[in-house]
Amino acid sequence: VQLVASGRGSVQPGASLKLSCVASGYRVKCGCMTYFLQTTGKEREVVAATGPSKTWYADSVKGRFTLSKDGDKDTLYLQMNKLREDDTATYYCAADVCPSTAKFGTTWYRRSSYGYWGQGTQVTVSS
Numbered sequence: 001v002q003l004v005a006s007g008r009g010s011v012q013p014g015a016s017l018k019l020s021c022v023a024s025g026y027r028v029k030c031g032c033m034t035y036f037l038q039t040t041g042k043e044r045e046v047v048a049a050t051g052p053s054k055t056w057y058a059d060s061v062k063g064r065f066t067l068s069k070d071g072d073k074d075t076l077y078l079q080m081n082k083l084r085e086d087d088t089a090t091y092y093c094a095a096d097v098c099p100s101t102a103k104f105g106t107t108w109y110r111r112s113s114y115g116y117w118g119q120g121t122q123v124t125v126s127s
Contacts, residue, residue: 001025002024003021003026003094003095003116006019014083015125016083018080019035019093020076021077021078023075026074027071028070028075029071032052032095032104033049033114034049034093034095035094038092055067056105061087066079076093078093087123092121094118
């Protein structure tokens with residue numbers, strides 16, 4: 001499995017940015033995928049995750065970020081709107097085989113739930 005991330009950028013507060021994560025050797029349509037972010041000196045933390053039928057978001061991004069999949073292109077997208085300076089981070093996409101829906105509902109936010117990781121992509125929000 002290979003995940004290739006793109007979409008890095010430097011924008012002003014309030015702007016939008018879209019990250020992409022193209023998967024090979026992995027069927028995005030049926031999979032459990034996520035974006036995490038990491039800032040210097042801190043642990044990676046979940047931004048959003050999606051399973052076959054449901055998507056979850058961290059409280060800090062609800063209403064601003066949208067996670068979506070394109071099964072035909074095997075691509076995961078993170079649409080980020082109303083960006084804030086505290087969204088500045090390196091963003092990582094990740095994936096794994098889905099557990100049961102019930103279990104994923106309780107584990108979607110855990111880094112250990114994902115065994116396949118893409119390279120980080122830098123997002124900088126600054127005025």
